[in-house]
Amino acid sequence: MPELPEVETVRKVLEKWVIDKTITDVEFFYNGVLDGINKTSFINNIKNQKIKAVDRKGKFLLFKLSDYILISHLRMEGKYYLVKENVIDPKINKHKIISFTLDDGNKLIYHDVRKFGKMKLIKYEEESTDKSLSKLGEEPFSINEEELYKKIKSSKRKIKTLLLDQAIIAGLGNIYVDEVLFFSNIHPNREGESISKKENKKIIEHSIKVLNRAIELGGSSVYSYHFAGSVSGKFQNELQVYGRKDLECFKCGSKIAKTKIGGRGTHFCPRCQK
DNA sequence: AACGAAACCTGCGCGC
DNA sequence: TGCGCGCAGGTTTCGT
Numbered sequence: 001m002p003e004l005p006e007v008e009t010v011r012k013v014l015e016k017w018v019i020d021k022t023i024t025d026v027e028f029f030y031n032g033v034l035d036g037i038n039k040t041s042f043i044n045n046i047k048n049q050k051i052k053a054v055d056r057k058g059k060f061l062l063f064k065l066s067d068y069i070l071i072s073h074l075r076m077e078g079k080y081y082l083v084k085e086n087v088i089d090p091k092i093n094k095h096k097i098i099s100f101t102l103d104d105g106n107k108l109i110y111h112d113v114r115k116f117g118k119m120k121l122i123k124y125e126e127e128s129t130d131k132s133l134s135k136l137g138e139e140p141f142s143i144n145e146e147e148l149y150k151k152i153k154s155s156k157r158k159i160k161t162l163l164l165d166q167a168i169i170a171g172l173g174n175i176y177v178d179e180v181l182f183f184s185n186i187h188p189n190r191e192g193e194s195i196s197k198k199e200n201k202k203i204i205e206h207s208i209k210v211l212n213r214a215i216e217l218g219g220s221s222v223y224s225y226h227f228a229g230s231v232s233g234k235f236q237n238e239l240q241v242y243g244r245k246d247l248e249c250f251k252c253g254s255k256i257a258k259t260k261i262g263g264r265g266t267h268f269c270p271r272c273q274k
Numbered sequence: 275a276a277c278g279a280a281a282c283c284t285g286c287g288c289g290c
Numbered sequence: 291t292g293c294g295c296g297c298a299g300g301t302t303t304c305g306t
Contacts, residue, residue, distance in 0.1 A: 002299055075300045114283045116300065173299055222299070
């Protein structure tokens with residue numbers, strides 16, 4: 001489901017729900033969420049752990065527990081709900097993946113229609129070596145301009161694909177890459193090699209602008225998608241190209257085009273983006 | 275080593 | 291109404 005702004009919105013909601021609560025029990029409804037990690041040790045280790053903080057790294061959520069870090073990735077459709085113990089909501093129940101019982105009488109439910117989301121528990125000392133975390137690139141807010149440029153300039157891959165690669169830059173996904181390339185006036189099909197230093201700078205600047213604005217508005221809710229409890233974002237009202245196929249470009253009036261790049265639907269203005 | 279395609283899943287909207 | 295197809299905010303794995 002989500003990109004950096006949506007995950008950040010979820011993180012803030014989770015903070016309100018679970019900080020200083022202790023996990024007293026765990027119940028699984030789909031074992032695949034652990035991706036091969038041992039379920040018994042997961043349960044044993046997480047029981048009686050207190051949730052001290054909820055952090056975010058790229059699109060990963062990090063629940064900082066007393067002795068462990070619970071890493072959660074929502075992938076396409078993962079959501080969290082907080083429900084009173086004993087209250088059964090059939091809408092939530094259908095795609096329930098895992099339920100954490102908290103010591104305040106609530107349950108934190110992880111819900112995922114497509115079952116793509118993943119979770120694992122690591123020790124604090126594993127944070128810097130963890131396979132998924134350690135290969136993440138910097139987020140646009142902190143990325144080094146020269147280092148990003150080196151990676152882009154030395155590649156024949158398409159710029160759209162490069163910006164979706166979390167090892168190169170973390171946090172952008174299919175919606176915001178299309179938006180950033182629009183604001184940067186760069187055609188998504190361009191090879192990395194062809195990107196100028198100035199364009200590289202524009203990419204970073206617009207990434208920061210777009211992500212910050214989306215965070216301000218609580219992310220984008222497209223396809224009437226809601227992502228944590230009943231929270232839904234408002235940034236979809238400001239999207240320039242994503243989901244606007246055949247509609248008029250706000251800048252030049254041309255029809256927004258949609259194509260496929262790296263298997264992903266890609267929206268752009270054929271006149272504004274060169 | 276580096277790249278693109280396929281795989282992982284379910285649900286929805288569309289055309290026939 | 292029913293069926294098949296293509297599509298969906300992501301990442302990992304599998305071939306070449």
